Amino acid sequence: MLELVVLCLGALLLVWFCIWQNPKRNRKLPPGSMGFPIIGETMEYFSLYSLLEISPFMKKRITRYGPMFRTSLVGQKVVMVTDPELISGMLKQEIMPPIQWFTQYSVKVSGEDQFVLSASFHKYLRSFFMHQLSPESLMTGESIREIDQATRRHLNWWATQGAIDARQMVAEYVAKKIGYDEPNAAEKLSENVRAFVDNRTSLIPLNIPGTAYHAELKASRNLMKLIDETFEKRKASKINHHDTFVDHLLEELKKGDTGLDEAIARDLVLLFIITTSEAITLSITLAMKLIADHPKVLAELMKEHEAIIESRVEDKELEITWEEYKSMEFTHMVINEMVRVGNLVPILPRKLPKDVDINGYTIPAGWFLVADQTVLHFDPNYFDEPFAFNPWRWEGKKGHTGTKTFIPFGGGAGFCVGANFGKLQIAIFLHHLVTKYKWSEIKRNDISRGPVLSLPNGFFVEISKRK
Numbered sequence: 001m002l003e004l005v006v007l008c009l010g011a012l013l014l015v016w017f018c019i020w021q022n023p024k025r026n027r028k029l030p031p032g033s034m035g036f037p038i039i040g041e042t043m044e045y046f047s048l049y050s051l052l053e054i055s056p057f058m059k060k061r062i063t064r065y066g067p068m069f070r071t072s073l074v075g076q077k078v079v080m081v082t083d084p085e086l087i088s089g090m091l092k093q094e095i096m097p098p099i100q101w102f103t104q105y106s107v108k109v110s111g112e113d114q115f116v117l118s119a120s121f122h123k124y125l126r127s128f129f130m131h132q133l134s135p136e137s138l139m140t141g142e143s144i145r146e147i148d149q150a151t152r153r154h155l156n157w158w159a160t161q162g163a164i165d166a167r168q169m170v171a172e173y174v175a176k177k178i179g180y181d182e183p184n185a186a187e188k189l190s191e192n193v194r195a196f197v198d199n200r201t202s203l204i205p206l207n208i209p210g211t212a213y214h215a216e217l218k219a220s221r222n223l224m225k226l227i228d229e230t231f232e233k234r235k236a237s238k239i240n241h242h243d244t245f246v247d248h249l250l251e252e253l254k255k256g257d258t259g260l261d262e263a264i265a266r267d268l269v270l271l272f273i274i275t276t277s278e279a280i281t282l283s284i285t286l287a288m289k290l291i292a293d294h295p296k297v298l299a300e301l302m303k304e305h306e307a308i309i310e311s312r313v314e315d316k317e318l319e320i321t322w323e324e325y326k327s328m329e330f331t332h333m334v335i336n337e338m339v340r341v342g343n344l345v346p347i348l349p350r351k352l353p354k355d356v357d358i359n360g361y362t363i364p365a366g367w368f369l370v371a372d373q374t375v376l377h378f379d380p381n382y383f384d385e386p387f388a389f390n391p392w393r394w395e396g397k398k399g400h401t402g403t404k405t406f407i408p409f410g411g412g413a414g415f416c417v418g419a420n421f422g423k424l425q426i427a428i429f430l431h432h433l434v435t436k437y438k439w440s441e442i443k444r445n446d447i448s449r450g451p452v453l454s455l456p457n458g459f460f461v462e463i464s465k466r467k
């Protein structure tokens with residue numbers, strides 16, 4: 001009898017395994033393997049590898065199945081896409097744009113129904129962001145001055161301490177931009193962003209004290225509370241004109257016919273805090289590492305930035321102007337190269353609302369299409385010696401506009417709305433860093449990927465003022 005039960009269970013498991021491996025048999029799916037039931041190929045996908053390398057997971061599968069293959073990751077059915085034409089076509093579609101991940105995230109926290117972003121509302125939100133962070137508004141607003149001052153102050157402080165905390169400096173830019181002006185605003189903000197980000201990859205959604213998921217939810221609640229306080233304070237303010245992100249959202253809310261409500265407006269501030277803090281902290285850290293490892297790049301950067309200071313007629317210590325920023329040709333080449341090898345947002349995922357036919361295959365509704373930018377950026381067909389950090393490859397080239405093979409800021413309907421703002425912050429930081437300070441690593445700072453960049457042992461540098 002026992003043998004019969006074991007046999008039946010074994011047969012059931014085998015059937016389950018076969019169904020898992022060959023889902024939706026009535027449709028033609030791309031080649032690939034779904035791994036083990038439920039866990040799929042998650043473990044292999046997230047295993048660490050080095051900064052200047054294509055993930056062994058991707059390499060193996062591209063060799064075996066070609067540029068498009070199926071797999072299963074974190075409980076989701078996925079089709080990975082690595083071909084520039086297919087990626088470009090996919091990014092043009094209005095399917096689950098990146099902004100929606102955040103609005104969904106905070107809805108999950110507050111326990112309400114799922115909020116579904118329509119294409120027209122997505123366009124409206126994008127245009128709001130683009131307007132706030134456009135070159136014109138960065139040029140005429142307080143942004144350049146605020147970023148410049150916060151950078152000087154933090155670099156000065158780090159030089160007396162001998163160590164850096166890039167996240168806190170970026171938190172100061174962010175606090176100023178959103179209008180959060182409590183005492184110790186930057187510390188409070190960076191502490192909660194750190195807790196949110198460090199625990200974000202929690203694979204098991206178990207909300208009990210001590211788990212990563214619990215810590216992530218707690219940090220996001222703290223951030224939401226801080227955002228609520230900022231909204232209330234700005235609403236109660238008697239001064240009519242302000243120039244912060246929250247003030248502009250309050251102005252939009254007064255229009256009443258945009259579809260924006262206060263809950264969504266607060267989600268957008270959370271989105272702004274997390275994306276800016278993470279993208280810029282990572283960029284600055286990576287730039288310091290790459291430049292320190294490439295003395296010729298440092299020398300060229302110093303030449304460019306010292307020339308800017310020399311060209312100032314009166315006060316050499318003036319804040320950077322927009323014209324000076326635009327003139328930083330080599331710096332822009334360094335930033336292009338840093339985002340190419342950095343692949344700071346390595347994958348661009350889209351959940352399919354309906355079946356989609358691609359290249360003779362049918363990808364079912366509910367599956368994810370995931371574009372991998374690392375594979376493009378390290379392809380020798382598009383970049384000579386792709387694993388070399390070589391800013392000069394960008395000489396006379398435009399960078400991310402109009403190309404399907406260089407997509408550090410995404411593309412199409414979900415193209416990064418903070419790209420200009422991000423590049424401005426990195427350039428101002430580099431200006432002050434290379435002209436006034438020297439820095440060196442005090443121990444080996446390993447940067448690894450999995451596939452998101454991480455510094456498993458932190459980033460330790462010694463920094464001091466140049467004589």
Ligand code: HEM
Binds near residue numbers: 100272339347407422
């Ligand atoms: C070097 C810095 C940055 C990099 C490399 C970067 C990269 C990206 C990428 C690749 C996407 C597309 C994601 C996808 O299609 O799934 C994206 C979207 C986005 N980024 Fe950035 N980003 C950076 C800085 C910023 C900053 C500073 C902000 C601040 C506002 C920001 C806000 C956004 C938003 C809101 C979206 C979603 C756009 C939409 O759904 O339409 N990013 N970013």
